[in-house]
Amino acid sequence: MNIIIPMAGLGKRLRPHTLTVPKPLLPIAGKPIVHRLVEDIAKVTPEKIDYIGFIIHPSFGKEVEESLKAIAKKVGAEGKIYYQEEAFGISHALLFAKELFTGKVIVAFADTLFKAEFKLDTTQDGIIWVQRVDDPSQFGVVKLNDKKEIVELVEKPTTFVSDLAIIGIYFFRDGAALAREMQYLIDNNIKDKGEFQFTSALQNYAKKGAKFMTGEVTEWLDCGNKNVTVQTNQRYLEFIKDQPLVSEKATLVNSVIIAPCFVGEGAVIENSVIGPHVSVGENTRIYDSRIKNSIIQRESTIRSAMLENSMLGNFIIFEGSKLDLSLGDFNAIT
Known part of the structure; x- marks a missing residue:
């Protein structure tokens, strides 16, 4: 099992705190956000984590890189660093860690923390982690069929589609198959809203027969700006x-x-x-x-x-x- 964490963004909404420290290394209850994220994923993952790939901006520096490798080591994995200088969409970013898309893979965005009561079912083709929200128009959501399979991903729906918001954590049983779908977008210059979208790769993967299920978390915590980061610190202190x-x-x-x-x-x-x-x-x-x-x-x-x-x-x-x-x-x- 490998984990890939894209975190090359500069965290502009959290400035001035992110002028000197990358957002995923800001502390929540005494540990960096990304450290909490890795620990929480490890708790719900029944299999050994082999590698954790951190996709960062080159400007983050060697001290940050060593900190990230240490975080991986604490859950028994080896940390690997990949560099992304320009942003052209999530599919483009993830392919910097293409070598880790082998076998079972978790993709997790580094500004999300969560509380979950389930154990990850690694026999499924794919699992998209979600939480029910009151206003789904602000989020990407998933639409389910009567078998509880995901049949559609909709970004910020203007009419009601579903109240299951995508929190930014995904599991795939065949990482190589997903990587091929992302590479297909790059090779054919297929963009949506000017970027190589992750949802486009997922939709293509599903059309080829992959079945995606949901993993519903009990609480989803954001670290996007100062106020919600302080609120996340409050909730996390309650958790522990x-x-x-x-x-x-x-x-x-x-x-x-x-x-x-x-x-x-x-x-x-x-x-x-x-x-x-x-x-x-x-x-x-x-x-x-x-x-x-x-x-x-x-x-x-x-x-x-x-x-x-x-x-x-x-x-x-x-x-x-x-x-x-x-x-x-x-x-x-x-």
């Missing part, structure tokens, strides 16, 4: 709240941690109330502050802060205002 999340090598002085929170190794928290739903990175120092529902990354210093629904990067120095006030009746400061 029974695990030890506060490092024994963190220092707490006259402070309260309202669970669930992640506090990394070497963090120092003094005279503060943290939580619920806060992630604090390694060696970050927080003084005289009240913080909830936020992500604060590593090696940062926070003083006198009142933060909520916030996301702070690495090596940040932030000092809130210390006020000496005399307020009369019926005043409000917000």
Whole structure:
């Protein structure tokens, strides 16, 4: 079993956080998004994962590449790096890792996390992971027949087709067959909306007899912008709240941690109330502050802060205002 993760996008909707760190390496509950994704896929996959191919932009650098290889190693796989400089659609991107499209393959997009209760059925030709949504017009959806087989994929339908939204994770029993369909698009310059679409390859594959089923997740978490990333951090902390999340090598002085929170190794928290739903990175120092529902990354210093629904990067120095006030009746400061 191989996993291919296209992640060469520059994450513009999450700037300024993605100016120095690729979006898939931003932390959720103390681990990079892509690390959480790989772990979650491994939990529902009954077979050994041999290789994980990361398709990245060359500008990400060697440090990022080594981090990705380490993530693969932690689930018993070998990480392989492939470079994509220009974006011409998902089918084009995936073919940079063409050598990994052998046997059973999972394709997963690196800005998606999920919660699932099923085990992957690797005897099926293909499985497209979905979740029911209230407004399917904002998503790609799948249409099923009476045998629960996928008969059509529709991108952002204007009239109701289905409420099963595609979350961006796919399984294929014959990776080589899928690769041939993607290569066919490239060789014949077959584009839709100016790109070599993944859905076009899937439709062609299905026309040749492949049967696709659904794997329905119980929760789908997005990391597309700051607000939803903070919300995903909140939900993920709830998922793992029974695990030890506060490092024994963190220092707490006259402070309260309202669970669930992640506090990394070497963090120092003094005279503060943290939580619920806060992630604090390694060696970050927080003084005289009240913080909830936020992500604060590593090696940062926070003083006198009142933060909520916030996301702070690495090596940040932030000092809130210390006020000496005399307020009369019926005043409000917000």
